[in-house]
Amino acid sequence: MQTRPMTLERFAGGVLxxxxxxxxxxxxxxxxxxxxxxxxxxxxxxxxxxxCNSCPPTDRWFSALQTRGLxxxxxxxLAFHVDYWNYLGWTDPFSRxxxxxxxRAASVRNKARFVYTPQxxxxxxxxxxxxxxxxxADRIDAIRRGxxxxxxxxDQVAEADETLEVRMTVAITDAAQRQGARAYVALYExxxxxxxxxGENRGKRLEHxxxxxxLSPPQPVGADGKLVFEHRFNLKQRWKREDLNLAAFVQxxxxxxxxxxxxxxxxx
Numbered sequence: 001m002q003t004r005p006m007t008l009e010r011f012a013g014g015v016l017x018x019x020x021x022x023x024x025x026x027x028x029x030x031x032x033x034x035x036x037x038x039x040x041x042x043x044x045x046x047x048x049x050x051x052c053n054s055c056p057p058t059d060r061w062f063s064a065l066q067t068r069g070l071x072x073x074x075x076x077x078l079a080f081h082v083d084y085w086n087y088l089g090w091t092d093p094f095s096r097x098x099x100x101x102x103x104r105a106a107s108v109r110n111k112a113r114f115v116y117t118p119q120x121x122x123x124x125x126x127x128x129x130x131x132x133x134x135x136x137a138d139r140i141d142a143i144r145r146g147x148x149x150x151x152x153x154x155d156q157v158a159e160a161d162e163t164l165e166v167r168m169t170v171a172i173t174d175a176a177q178r179q180g181a182r183a184y185v186a187l188y189e190x191x192x193x194x195x196x197x198x199g200e201n202r203g204k205r206l207e208h209x210x211x212x213x214x215l216s217p218p219q220p221v222g223a224d225g226k227l228v229f230e231h232r233f234n235l236k237q238r239w240k241r242e243d244l245n246l247a248a249f250v251q252x253x254x255x256x257x258x259x260x261x262x263x264x265x266x267x268x
Contacts, residue, residue: 029157032267036152036248036260037073042143043249043258044077044136045121046210047103050092051085053200058118061129063209068137072263075140076247078186079210082117090199094192094211102215109256124256149177149259150221150250154185156267161241164233164266168248172225172259180253182218187233187266189213190243213239221250241268 046062048055065077080099081092100115107115110126120127122136123143129136153169170183190209196202216231235241249261 029159030267031155031157032264033153033155034262034264035154036148036150036262038148039144040146040148040258041073041261042075042123042140043121043247043251043261044075044127044140045106046077046079047082047099047115047117047119047121048079048208049082049085049095049117050194050196050201050206051088051090051199052117055118056201056204056206058120059206059208063207070137070140072247074144076249076261076263077210078188078212078247079208080212080215082115084115085117085199088199090196090201093194094208094213098215099212106256109254121256123258124251143258149174149257150181152183152248152250152260152262154246154248154262154264156246156264158267161237162235164235165230166233166246166248167228167230168219170221170227170250172221172250175225177252177259178221178223178225181221181250181259182253183221183227183229183250184216184218184248185231186215186247186249187213188245188247189239190245191240192243213244218253241266 048059062077062079080102081094082100082103083095083097084100086092086095103115106121122139149172151171155167157165166185168183168185172178172181189211192208192211194206196204196206214233219227219229221227244266245263246266247261247263250259252259
């Protein structure tokens with residue numbers, strides 16, 4: 001896996017080369033492209049763990065978002081499995097230390113005293129579901145009333161079943177939002193399940209969606225409000241290609257606010 005900045009000229013040249021190869025019948029790679037919406041789409045993050053006995057109800061709630069109409073066109077959902085509960089006897093196979101570090105960074109930004117699971121962050125801020133009323137749809141729609149702070153173009157080139165090359169182009173028109181803006185691309189998978197044999201959830205079958213398999217390092221947007229970078233994901237055999245998706249988003253490093261987000265299926 002690697003991430004590297006790329007000039008607009010190099011990007012255009014790569015696209016032209018791919019088109020020429022395709023026209024000649026040489027290229028075997030699948031290619032897809034998508035552009036973000038005009039409305040702002042927020043990011044909803046879940047921090048969870050298979051080693052946490054209070055997490056399964058929130059995991060189920062998170063998986064049911066789309067059945068309630070909260071599709072990627074309204075909100076981009078990502079589940080980050082943290083590793084700090086692994087010591088309890090069950091190692092969460094989806095956990096990564098960098099996801100724990102991401103949660104801690106958000107905690108510092110929000111002046112929270114500690115991290116916990118399950119935790120939901122909506123637009124970079126702590127979101128807690130009400131006991132008697134779930135207002136997440138209202139909160140999401142309130143955010144979406146604003147115009148997008150960034151424009152994203154996402155291009156994919158999938159080479160067989162082994163690698164996925166992603167090119168992300170970002171443009172921010174408002175100079176005030178450029179400082180501290182960071183771009184990310186995440187590869188996530190749906191329809192995952194594990195039978196838990198140890199720890200606090202021993203004996204339970206846990207099911208998950210929107211599970212982040214890999215997250216690119218943050219890419220700073222330039223002072224001119226532009227960024228083009230590419231990132232290569234090495235696809236593991238155990239990942240189900242039909243359940244893989246990409247999420248691209250731009251966040252304010254200072255406030256955690258989502259300038260724009262989008263999610264699309266992996267090119268097949």
